[in-house]
Amino acid sequence: MSKFTEDAKLLLEYIGGKDNIKAVTHCVTRMRFVLIDEKKADVKKIESLKSAKGTFT
Secondary structure (H helix, E strand, O other): OOOOHHHHHHHHHHOOOHHHEEEEEEOOOOEEEEEOOHHHOOHHHHHHOOOOOOOOO
């Protein structure tokens, strides 16, 4: 199992679930989500994840 499996599950919950994702892309160092409803995302919880280095909208 990947060392990021738990963080990935929590991130999905914190962004409002899979039904709140309009699009997602990634590069080597970042994941970019386009959310349907940004208000569903809990930024404080996202930023509390050890693997998350920050957020922006």
